[in-house]
Amino acid sequence: MENNASIFDDGDNQENPPPQEHSVLVSNVPRGTTRDDLCKAFSTKGAVYATELFENRQYGFVRFYNASDVKNVLTSKPPSINDSQGNAVVLRVSPISDEPKNVLRVGGFGPEMDSHLLREMITTWTNGVKPLNIDLVMTEEGQSKGYAFMEFQDNGAALEAYKALEINKPQYSVEFAKLRDVQKDFVMRRMEQSCYQTLMDLGEDASREGLLKTPQRWAKALQFLTRGYSDSLHELVNGAIFDESHHELVLVKDIVVYSMCEHHMLPFWGKVHVAYIPNGKVIGLSKIARIAEMYSRRLQVQERLTREIANALQETLKPMGVAVIMDCAHMCMMMRGVQKVGASTTTSSVIGVFETDPRTRAELFSLINLPKAML
Known part of the structure; x- marks a missing residue:
C-alpha cells in the first residue's frame, strides 16, 4: 500500500x-x-505545492502556491498522463468548490453486496454505460454499508446512467454525489493508508488476521474521537437561549468528558463543572454539556479546553460571570513518561464576577466541594 x-x-x-x-x-x-x-x-501549469492521490483511486488533489496558477489550470487545456499501455489520458480538472458532475452515489444495496458482483452487474443496470471507477463503501466486518460512489467519463455518461438506474433499479436510491462525500471518502482512505504504513514501520505484519481491518477501524475511531472539529457553536446552540430574570448561580456539575492530548494523542478524561450567573438570558441545560463535548472531541490540552468552554458560554450568553472547573486523568502521565497512576490535574477558568468577587467564587466552590485553599 502506497504511503x-x-x-x-x-x-x-x-x-x-x-x-x-x-x-x-x-x-x-x-x-x-x-x-x-x-x-x-x-x-507545466504553475508552481505546485502539494499533490495527494490514492493507490487504486482515480482522483486526487493538486494544490498550487498561487491563486493565478489555479485560474490558469482551470481555463487552459488540462494536462495528460500516460496509462500503463503508453496511451495519453487527458485528466479532468475542476475547482474544489464545485460539486462533481460525473460521480453518482448509489444506495440501497444489501450487506451481501461485494465489489466484484457490483462491477459485473452495473453495466446491465445502466444499459451499457460503464463507470470508470466504483468504490463500494464497506463496514469494519467487510460487509457493504449499502452504498457506492461511481465515477463516469463525463456528466453526460453519468446522467445517462442515472436515468437508466431509476428505470431498471427503482429500489435503489441514485443521486449526484456531493463534494463533501467524495472528500470524506478520500480523507478516510488516506488515514487508513497512514495507519497501514505505521503498522509496517513498527515491524508488524499489517496483513495478518488481527490487523487486517485495523487501519479502517482506527480511522473511524479517530474520526469519532475528534468529531468536534465538524461542529460549530452557533449550530450547536441552535437558538436555545431564553429570556429569564433569574440572576442567581446556575451550575451543571459532573459532566463527563473524554478528550485526546495533542502532544501524544493519548486520552485524558474526567469531569467538568460549568457555572454562570445569568444577565437576563439562560441557555438550555443540555447545551452546556454539548458545548463541553464539542470542545473535548478535539486534540486538546486541558488548560485550553477549560478556557474554550468558558469563552463559548461567555460569547453565547454575555452573563455576569462564567466559571469552568475541570479535573482529569491523563494517560500520557500514566502509561508513559513519569508513569504516575492516580495523578489528576485540576484547571479552572473564571470570567466576570467569579473572577472579581471572592464570595461568588466561594459559593461555587462549596457547591462542588472544592477546598477553600483554592479560593
Whole structure:
C-alpha cells in the first residue's frame, strides 16, 4: 500500500502552506499513476505545492502556491498522463468548490453486496454505460454499508446512467454525489493508508488476521474521537437561549468528558463543572454539556479546553460571570513518561464576577466541594 504523504516541491515552505482554495480536484487519473507523475504533469501549469492521490483511486488533489496558477489550470487545456499501455489520458480538472458532475452515489444495496458482483452487474443496470471507477463503501466486518460512489467519463455518461438506474433499479436510491462525500471518502482512505504504513514501520505484519481491518477501524475511531472539529457553536446552540430574570448561580456539575492530548494523542478524561450567573438570558441545560463535548472531541490540552468552554458560554450568553472547573486523568502521565497512576490535574477558568468577587467564587466552590485553599 502506497504511503500517501503529499509531495512538496519546496520542503522549507511547509510551515506556511497556501490555502485550500488554491487546490483543484483531479479525476480520470490512470491507474498506476504516482503522486510524482501528478506533480510533473501540473508543474507545466504553475508552481505546485502539494499533490495527494490514492493507490487504486482515480482522483486526487493538486494544490498550487498561487491563486493565478489555479485560474490558469482551470481555463487552459488540462494536462495528460500516460496509462500503463503508453496511451495519453487527458485528466479532468475542476475547482474544489464545485460539486462533481460525473460521480453518482448509489444506495440501497444489501450487506451481501461485494465489489466484484457490483462491477459485473452495473453495466446491465445502466444499459451499457460503464463507470470508470466504483468504490463500494464497506463496514469494519467487510460487509457493504449499502452504498457506492461511481465515477463516469463525463456528466453526460453519468446522467445517462442515472436515468437508466431509476428505470431498471427503482429500489435503489441514485443521486449526484456531493463534494463533501467524495472528500470524506478520500480523507478516510488516506488515514487508513497512514495507519497501514505505521503498522509496517513498527515491524508488524499489517496483513495478518488481527490487523487486517485495523487501519479502517482506527480511522473511524479517530474520526469519532475528534468529531468536534465538524461542529460549530452557533449550530450547536441552535437558538436555545431564553429570556429569564433569574440572576442567581446556575451550575451543571459532573459532566463527563473524554478528550485526546495533542502532544501524544493519548486520552485524558474526567469531569467538568460549568457555572454562570445569568444577565437576563439562560441557555438550555443540555447545551452546556454539548458545548463541553464539542470542545473535548478535539486534540486538546486541558488548560485550553477549560478556557474554550468558558469563552463559548461567555460569547453565547454575555452573563455576569462564567466559571469552568475541570479535573482529569491523563494517560500520557500514566502509561508513559513519569508513569504516575492516580495523578489528576485540576484547571479552572473564571470570567466576570467569579473572577472579581471572592464570595461568588466561594459559593461555587462549596457547591462542588472544592477546598477553600483554592479560593
